[in-house]
Amino acid sequence: MSKTTRATQALDKAGVAYETCTYAYDPDADKIGMQAAQSLGVSPSMVLKTLMVLADSKPACVVVPSDCEVSMKKLAAALAAKSAQMMKPADAERLTGFVVGGISPFGQKRAVPTVMEQAALAHPQVFINGGQRGLQVKLAPADALKALGAKAAAVVA
Known part of the structure; x- marks a missing residue:
């Protein structure tokens, strides 16, 4: 497995300190983030899943702990939208350039x-997908927030 992906390159370019961690990806797992947490031996709240959504029909990304569900109502409010819904997997892959199970918020095509x-x-450190199945990057959540130019908000149900 290559530990250099568009995601890690984006983090390098942003000057963010991170560590790559690999695990045995299980394509049959019900919840990929939960399976990653178990494989890495860490709390599911430290492994953040990357979800692609549509807010008022415009693409957006949400990063939440793998043991949580997103409240679409709270997410829409955080994005100043009237509504939000999950993006279809094929659309998420096309938009991000990553495959489902390997979608990272870092280094997306757009x-x-x-x-x-x-x-x-x-958390002092969190794990976020590193741009391919079975690869996570471990970093400070504040650094991830800054590198993404993201907004922090309470968006879980």
């Missing part, structure tokens, strides 16, 4: 508004 669950900022 920059989109991004929201990170503010509770994630309570």
Whole structure:
């Protein structure tokens, strides 16, 4: 597995300190983030999943702990939109340039508004997909927020 992806290159370009961590990706796992947390031996609240959404029909990205569900109502409010819904997987892959299970908020083909669950900022380190299945980057959540130009908000149900 290559540990250099568009995501890690974006972090390098932003001057963000991170560590790459690999795990055995299970394509049959019900919840990929939860499976990653178990494989890495860390709390699911420290492994953040990247979800692609449509807010008022415009693409956006939300990064939340893998053991949480997004409140579309709260997310829409955070994005100053009337409504939000999940993006279809094929559309998410086309927009980001990453495959489902390997979608990272870093290094996407096109920059989109991004929201990170503010509770994630309570951890000294979090794990976020590194741009391919089985690759996570471990970094300070504040650094991730800054590198993404993201907004922190309470968006979980």
